[in-house]
Amino acid sequence: xxxxxxxxxxxxxxxxxxxxxxxxxxxxxxxxxxxxxxxxxxxxxxxxxxxxxxxxxxxxxxxxxxxxxxxxxxxxxxxxxxxxxxxxxxxxxxxxxxxxxxxxxxxxxxxxxxxxxxxxxxxxxxxxxxxxxxxxxxxxxxxxxxxxxxxxxxxxxxxxxxxxxxxxxxxxxxxxxxxxxxxxxxxxxxxxxxxxxxxxxxxxxxxxxxxxxxxxxxxxxxxxxxxxxxxxxxxxxxxxxxxxxxxxxxxxxxxxxxxxxxxxxxxxxxxxxxxxxxxxxxxxxxxxxxxxxxxxxxxxxxxxxxxxxxxxxxxxxxxxxxxxxxxxxxxxxxxxxxxxxxxxxxxxxxxxxxxxxxxxxxxxxxxxxxxxxxxxxxxxxxxxxxxxxxxxxxxxxxxxxxxxxxxxxxxxxxxxxxxxxxxxxxxxxxxxxxxxxxxxxxxxxxxxxxxxxxxxxxxxxxxxxxxxxxxxxx
Amino acid sequence: xxxxxxxxxxxxxxxxxxxxxxxxxxxxxxxxxxxxxxxxxxxxxxxxxxxxxxxxxxxxxxxxxxxxxxxxxxxxxxxxxxxxxxxxxxxxxxxxxxxxxxxxxxxxxxxxxxxxxxxxxxxxxxxxxxxxxxxxxxxxxxxxxxxxxxxxxxxxxxxxxxxxxxxxxxxxxxxxxxxxxxxxxxxxxxxxxxxxxxxxxxxxxxxxxxxxxxxxxxxxxxxxxxxxxxxxxxxxxxxxxxxxxxxxxxxxxxxxxxxxxxxxxxxxxxxxxxxxxxxxxxxxxxxxxxxxxxxxxxxxxxxxxxxxxxxxxxxxxxxxxxxxxxxxxxxxxxxxxxxxxxxxxxxxxxxxxxxxxxxxxxxxxxxxxxxxxxxxxxxxxxxxxxxxxxxxxxxxxxxxxxxxxxxxxxxxxxxxxxxxxxxxxxxxxxxxxxxxxxxxxxxxxxxxxxxxxxxxxxxxxxxxxxxxxxxxxxxxxxxxxxxxxxxxxxxxxxxxxxxxxxxxxxxxxxxxxxxxxxx
Numbered sequence: 001x002x003x004x005x006x007x008x009x010x011x012x013x014x015x016x017x018x019x020x021x022x023x024x025x026x027x028x029x030x031x032x033x034x035x036x037x038x039x040x041x042x043x044x045x046x047x048x049x050x051x052x053x054x055x056x057x058x059x060x061x062x063x064x065x066x067x068x069x070x071x072x073x074x075x076x077x078x079x080x081x082x083x084x085x086x087x088x089x090x091x092x093x094x095x096x097x098x099x100x101x102x103x104x105x106x107x108x109x110x111x112x113x114x115x116x117x118x119x120x121x122x123x124x125x126x127x128x129x130x131x132x133x134x135x136x137x138x139x140x141x142x143x144x145x146x147x148x149x150x151x152x153x154x155x156x157x158x159x160x161x162x163x164x165x166x167x168x169x170x171x172x173x174x175x176x177x178x179x180x181x182x183x184x185x186x187x188x189x190x191x192x193x194x195x196x197x198x199x200x201x202x203x204x205x206x207x208x209x210x211x212x213x214x215x216x217x218x219x220x221x222x223x224x225x226x227x228x229x230x231x232x233x234x235x236x237x238x239x240x241x242x243x244x245x246x247x248x249x250x251x252x253x254x255x256x257x258x259x260x261x262x263x264x265x266x267x268x269x270x271x272x273x274x275x276x277x278x279x280x281x282x283x284x285x286x287x288x289x290x291x292x293x294x295x296x297x298x299x300x301x302x303x304x305x306x307x308x309x310x311x312x313x314x315x316x317x318x319x320x321x322x323x324x325x326x327x328x329x330x331x332x333x334x335x336x337x338x339x340x341x342x343x344x345x346x347x348x349x350x351x352x353x354x355x356x357x358x359x360x361x362x363x364x365x366x367x368x369x370x371x372x373x374x375x376x377x378x379x380x381x382x383x384x385x386x387x388x389x390x391x392x393x394x395x396x397x398x399x400x401x402x403x404x405x406x407x408x409x410x411x412x413x414x415x416x417x418x419x420x421x422x423x424x425x426x427x428x429x430x431x432x433x434x435x436x437x438x439x440x441x442x443x444x445x446x447x448x449x450x451x452x453x454x455x456x457x458x459x460x461x462x463x464x465x466x467x468x469x470x471x472x473x474x
Numbered sequence: 475x476x477x478x479x480x481x482x483x484x485x486x487x488x489x490x491x492x493x494x495x496x497x498x499x500x501x502x503x504x505x506x507x508x509x510x511x512x513x514x515x516x517x518x519x520x521x522x523x524x525x526x527x528x529x530x531x532x533x534x535x536x537x538x539x540x541x542x543x544x545x546x547x548x549x550x551x552x553x554x555x556x557x558x559x560x561x562x563x564x565x566x567x568x569x570x571x572x573x574x575x576x577x578x579x580x581x582x583x584x585x586x587x588x589x590x591x592x593x594x595x596x597x598x599x600x601x602x603x604x605x606x607x608x609x610x611x612x613x614x615x616x617x618x619x620x621x622x623x624x625x626x627x628x629x630x631x632x633x634x635x636x637x638x639x640x641x642x643x644x645x646x647x648x649x650x651x652x653x654x655x656x657x658x659x660x661x662x663x664x665x666x667x668x669x670x671x672x673x674x675x676x677x678x679x680x681x682x683x684x685x686x687x688x689x690x691x692x693x694x695x696x697x698x699x700x701x702x703x704x705x706x707x708x709x710x711x712x713x714x715x716x717x718x719x720x721x722x723x724x725x726x727x728x729x730x731x732x733x734x735x736x737x738x739x740x741x742x743x744x745x746x747x748x749x750x751x752x753x754x755x756x757x758x759x760x761x762x763x764x765x766x767x768x769x770x771x772x773x774x775x776x777x778x779x780x781x782x783x784x785x786x787x788x789x790x791x792x793x794x795x796x797x798x799x800x801x802x803x804x805x806x807x808x809x810x811x812x813x814x815x816x817x818x819x820x821x822x823x824x825x826x827x828x829x830x831x832x833x834x835x836x837x838x839x840x841x842x843x844x845x846x847x848x849x850x851x852x853x854x855x856x857x858x859x860x861x862x863x864x865x866x867x868x869x870x871x872x873x874x875x876x877x878x879x880x881x882x883x884x885x886x887x888x889x890x891x892x893x894x895x896x897x898x899x900x901x902x903x904x905x906x907x908x909x910x911x912x913x914x915x916x917x918x919x920x921x922x923x924x925x926x927x928x929x930x931x932x933x934x935x936x937x938x939x940x941x942x943x944x945x946x947x948x949x950x951x952x953x954x955x956x957x958x959x960x961x962x963x964x965x966x967x968x969x970x971x972x973x974x975x976x977x978x979x980x981x982x983x984x985x986x987x988x989x990x991x992x993x
Contacts, residue, residue, distance in 0.1 A: 271711070272706075272707065272709065272710050272711025272712075273696070273699075273709050273710045273711070274710070275711065300709075322711070323710075325712070327736075327737045328734075328735070328736055328737040328738050328739050329712070329713070329739065330712075330713035330739040330740075331706065331707075331710070331711040331712045331713055332704070332706035332707075332711040332712075332713070333711065335702075335704075354704060354706075356713075358739045359739070360737075360738075360739070361737060362768075
């Protein structure tokens with residue numbers, strides 16, 4: 001499946017911030033790779049360089065895919081709406097879902113292929129039907145809105161079937177080869193009418209074929225299912241506790257999807273002989289471990305999927321263990337590239353950066369931790385301790401939950417992650433944020449706990465003040 | 475690579491044979507009693523960053539008076555060379571203005587205490603700058619021809635908190651160079667302590683030829699991978715040698731060599747050598763050596779800019795009847811401006827490293843022209859005079875701009891105290907936009923016999939700090955084979971451990987007859 005779509009494709013810039021100075025015998029190199037994609041119409045990436053900047057930028061320069069509309073890239077979108085029986089309890093959920101889908105349809109750009117799927121224990125095409133995709137214009141949008149009246153609650157929940165239908169539609173002949181393929185999935189309950197293995201199999205078969213945002217409405221759904229879908233399909237996950245908020249959320253989701261300009265971008269890592277990649281994580285805007293998603297390409301290189309990109313910036317944490325070399329030696333620990341498959345077996349290199357390792361006997365250099373690396377190491381730990389703390393809380397381990405959530409409060413406060421700190425404060429009473437002293441709240445709203453869990457992986461970027469503070473250490 | 479801060483040597487200092495006052499290696503005279511030390515046996519704890527440990531007291535200097543070369547009575551144009559007191563010459567300072575005497579209240583006291591002995595008529599006799607506008611520093615006795623340290627009392631050392639450097643590979647005292655780079659030279663007799671053989675041989679001493687530029691097909695590390703466009707092996711990832719890792723240049727009358735060393739990942743030293751002619755057609759030879767300050771940003775660019783600017787300034791001035799010492803002063807100013815402009819240009823913005831220092835480097839330069847030997851410097855790079863006749867003592871021509879040297883010169887500390895301080899090797903003068911005040915030091919000499927000027931960074935003198943050690947490291951045929959000598963000296967530093975970048979230029983005096991006289 002191909003790739004770029006816009007006449008003037010986005011430009012990618014790669015910046016590397018790393019702990020490149022290793023002490024004698026040191027082997028672990030940590031680097032934060034900031035990838036910034038800027039629209040084809042603008043030049044440059046606003047890159048500012050950095051402590052160890054390895055910046056490059058390449059215009060992806062794709063051929064004109066000839067979209068019929070005002071310059072947007074080709075795209076195909078499928079909206080999957082939960083129509084299980086529980087959507088009528090309360091009935092505002094079904095109403096909210098209908099309104100939200102209508103809002104999303106309104107946000108479709110002219111020329112975008114789209115379909116609406118009603119999901120129960122089976123998947124059903126609501127619009128346009130017959131295994132086809134509609135092309136968005138005023139007429140089809142109106143027809144689709146009209147068809148939404150057929151969205152009615154009744155039946156079970158088998159999300160895997162929805163995902164497979166969306167896959168068939170999005171990858172049908174109606175969708176241009178180069179289209180950005182995206183799904184929006186809404187559910188209100190647990191995936192009760194198929195085995196977890198079936199959902200996993202569906203995710204495995206859909207992964208890489210389209211991206212998908214997942215939303216849970218109400219509080220009766222399973223956080224790990226929704227976040228699992230979004231994670232596997234490289235989309236976002238969130239909670240919409242109040243159905244009234246769905247329309248605004250869907251509009252935002254669709255606008256974001258319409259902003260995607262290039263699909264199937266992979267993060268390619270080359271490492272030298274004898275080096276081992278310990279992990280690769282997306283760390284901003286959310287924490288997403290990509291380590292297990294490596295696809296080997298050629299000697300000592302592998303691709304990690306990143307999905308589709310619009311005007312945005314993401315950070316990745318790459319940890320490489322390199323063979324030891326002597327003081328004064330320098331080597332390339334990793335070469336980071338952004339690549340897209342041209343569809344003919346070759347790839348286009350969008351941009352690349354270098355992660356170096358330099359062995360030094362200068363303790364000041366080898367013990368200094370790059371602020372970016374330190375920051376995201378903390379953010380990854382924050383996501384982890386929130387998850388662990390909530391798991392402990394559910395299993396009745398009060399002490400464990402208090403300790404983990406206390407650490408989370410400390411990390412959130414210390415790193416300036418105000419959103420997460422606010423969510424934490426709804427689950428625990430904060431006695432002292434600096435030391436991480438907290439008490440579990442006796443009564444916690446389900447929505448608050450689920451919101452915290454769903455959003456635990458959200459990170460904030462490193463702040464300037466933190467840099468200054470850090471530098472005084474050296 | 476200079477560092478503005480280094481670990482203090484914890485080692486006991488040698489003491490004066492006359493009064494047991496602790497000494498700094500390389501000193502010409504005892505700081506307390508004025509005992510002449512120049513002819514003393516070389517000291518062995520020459521490396522400043524290693525703690526040799528108790529008991530490692532080097533042998534005391536021998537009781538041999540200095541035999542200084544006598545100045546000639548006439549200069550190259552048969553004009554009688556007036557003899558000046560050392561105080562007439564000293565150094566020149568930034569701006570070309572004389573320092574007010576009040577600016578150095580204790581200078582005479584301190585300098586006299588540090589290096590008395592001006593009553594010895596010690597050549598090389600400083601040659602009077604015949605141009606009146608060469609600023610001199612009044613009333614400062616000191617080593618003849620070597621300007622005293624200018625700042626008294628010293629400003630708080632411009633150093634950052636010192637990070638301990640692990641003695642992972644203790645530098646070795648002077649050791650017979652080995653390998654093809656030095657094979658066949660006559661260095662077997664120089665004063666060397668017995669040291670354990672180095673555990674890690676240096677591959678580069680085996681290949682003294684200039685390192686091939688990057689872009690070769692095969693990686694030099696694994697010999698199997700190809701080299702990518704970024705200069706790394708596509709297989710094992712090792713960085714490939716860069717152009718500056720090892721540099722050599724040879725003219726008829728001067729040569730220089732520079733090497734990355736064994737412990738640094740890049741070479742931040744730079745040099746420039748060139749030849750021109752004075753207005754009378756006699757040859758003038760220039761060598762400039764600069765050492766980038768590694769605690770500043772872009773030290774490699776700073777050193778190149780300074781060396782280039784100083785060289786160009788000298789080449790422009792010398793044929794125009796500017797006195798060589800004045801030309802030297804101007805060249806250092808020009809080099810300083812070149813380095814300062816780097817800071818203005820700015821590099822890639824680095825918002826994650828707000829503690830950036832402006833690019834900075836040291837400089838030491840020498841001009842051999844018209845029977846004169848002129849040196850100029852800022853920082854801790856040095857110049858040595860090594861006569862061809864080794865029965866005549868060699869001399870250090872420069873005085874470091876270092877914290878310890880200043881403290882001693884100011885009389886605030888004795889050498890033992892000063893060098894026990896962790897700031898001892900912090901440099902107190904450098905070229906760069908963040909230098910407090912530029913103090914170019916210049917001096918002229920009129921050697922009475924042939925020899926060579928060794929112009930070098932601390933990457934060399936760390937392994938031959940004492941004058942005798944340096945002289946012993948210089949091959950006997952240095953006046954005939956300056957490039958070979960420079961290679962040998964680089965090899966000497968590498969054999970000693972190569973902890974720093976090493977750069978050395980060798981200028982024969984007088985200018986070789988077949989030299990660039992008419993160039």
